[in-house]
Amino acid sequence: MTPTIYALLRALLAPEDSMHALKALRPVADASGRPLIRRTARFAEAEIVWREERWLLAMPLAPVAISAVERIAAHLGTLRSEWLADYRLLREEMRYEDAAGTHRRCDMVLQHLPAGRTFDEALDTEPCDTLLAALDALEEELRRLDLSHRNLKAENLRWHRGRLIPIRYHYARTGFGADAEALGALRDLVRRRAGGGAQPRVHDTEAAYSSGERFAGHIWTGNAFEQLVCVEDEAGYGYVDLQNRPVIPAQYLWADDFREGRAAVTLHDGRMGLIDKTGRYVIEPRYEIVEYDPDTNRTLVRHEGLWAEFDYEGNRTSDFAPRSRIPETENEGINLK
Incomplete structure (x- = not known):
């Protein structure tokens, strides 16, 4: 609940x-x-x-x-x-x-929230070379910390005392290297602004809510992940494609974004499961918690207070036990999409 x-x-x-x-x-x-x-x-x-x-x-x-x-x-x-x-x-x-x-x-x-300015405000006031150097410094610090933010974008960065400070660590994981594509997109954004072009918007809030009629007709529109967008309608949460065509009907109390071809969902009775991009249940919705990790392609589920591990295909690979007895798994997933 x-x-x-x-x-x-x-x-x-x-x-x-x-x-x-x-x-x-x-x-x-x-x-x-x-x-x-x-x-x-x-x-x-x-x-x-x-x-x-x-x-x-x-x-x-x-x-x-x-x-x-x-x-x-x-x-x-x-x-x-x-x-x-x-x-x-x-x-x-x-x-x-x-x-x-x-x-x-x-x-x-x-x-x-560090004092200072947003990334968009820094784009308007700071030289291109300064922001590029700040992105390089952030990347090196993440390397030193052996950390990946995994959700780096304009709205999740604050310009503070000459540094770009990331916020919203909800998807962060130990292990460096998962932010390369996002950092590249931010560098491209800085260079385009320096070239005098119109400022592209890369952060989810404006991408989702400035889309005009493209995603009209929904109570709430999420962000595009793996060519699917999570939306909320009167019947609940579901998914549409990038042309706003229904792919998985709105039927869930809650739905996560797709990562590596999997998304956790919650039914209206509170039970959770794991689906693939066709809406097929990889893990049936019968559990209190379903916790999917796209880094390792494994899922932990809780039933009556005890936890078990499932693999990417939905096969249970451990007995139900206290969570402390479920071994940690290194990032050895099969990285399917």
Whole structure:
């Protein structure tokens, strides 16, 4: 059971009643005073002011959202770098009421927002060579840290004291090398701006919401991953192709983006499964949590509190046991797409 965006709105309006550590937060609001909330693939997030600094507060939209960031949040806490911003997992931070009226608590992710400017603002003010050097420096620091962000784009970078600081570490993993394509796209963007061309928009928010009639007719439109776009309609979440033609019907309570040909989905009764790009269940929707890792092509599932591992084809490769007894797997996936 996860809270709704409305529950987050209520918590932001009355944090003293709903939050634990963040009782004194102030939400960043629009002109009418309504907190600004943005939905991403796995979280609903809002900017807040806490302890006189700006933070990004992210609420999970599905159980997999928190389980997917637990390890990286713990790992990031061990790293020391001027290129990383504080990223915390706050256990049972927000109190909310579910559809049955039961009081519950959920974990939240808190991300510090470095003072400074957005990447787009830096494009308008900083020399091309300065930004290219900053991207090179960021790449070298990720190499030193042996870390891949895996979601580098304009909206996830802040220009701060001569550095480009990445934020939103929800997809980050240990191991360097997964950001080469994204860094190349950012360098191309900088060079095109230096050449005087119109500024291309590469970040998901504008790519999704400035698409005009291309993705019209949906409550919410995600980003293109592997030629499919996750959308929300009245019946739930589903997928369309890049021409907005239905591929997998809107039928899920929640759906993740496709990575390496697989996506985790949640049915309206709360059960989770794993599908391929035709909508076929690779792992049947009968589990409490389905946690797919595209780096290794393996999936961890939880059933009645115990965990088991499945391979890329949906074959169970371990017995159900406490999660601590499921061995870690190195990045040896088959990298199918």
